[in-house]
Amino acid sequence: MSYTTEAIVREESPFKDSTNIVSAYVVRAIAQADNMINAIIGEAYQLPLSETPSLIQDLSTQLAVYNLYKDQNTNIEIASGVDFTTVLKDAMDVLEGIRTRKIKLYGVSGSELSITDRIKPGYYPTLTSTDDGDTEPFFETDTKF
Secondary structure, three states: OOOOOHHHHHHHEEEEHHHOOOOHHHHHHHHHHHHHHHHHHOOOOOOOOOOOOHHHHHHHHHHHHHHHHHHHOOOOEEEOOOOOHHHHHHHHHHHHHHHHOOOOOOOOOOEOOEEEEHHOOOOOOOOOOOOOOOOOOOOOOOOOO
16 A cells, blocks of 8 residues: 555646656656655554554655656756755655654554564563573662663
């Protein structure tokens, strides 16, 4: 499932005439954007996402438009004042915030989307947490450093 649609990309793009872009290019640009998003947020959130938060839809749209610009910039006329390097940097900063969980993804119900097991503690270490069962702790939990 794509995070954005071809219609949204065409509507929100700064291209003066997005109808000149073949549909296959837009679909490929969306797939590239979604793969980039998944590669980054997959470290923190369980994929596929159970729903698409509007933040992710917006990032997917921005990245798809950037991908179109990058691939087709000689053939597409862009509205003046659009700085694609800033758009890309801003999108990547938000994705990094999601990856590090400084920015969290919430569904329509207001609860956070499922996070991966990699960031949840599976257990608290004990003397029996190793195969041999004889690993001594390096320090006590109430030790002050």
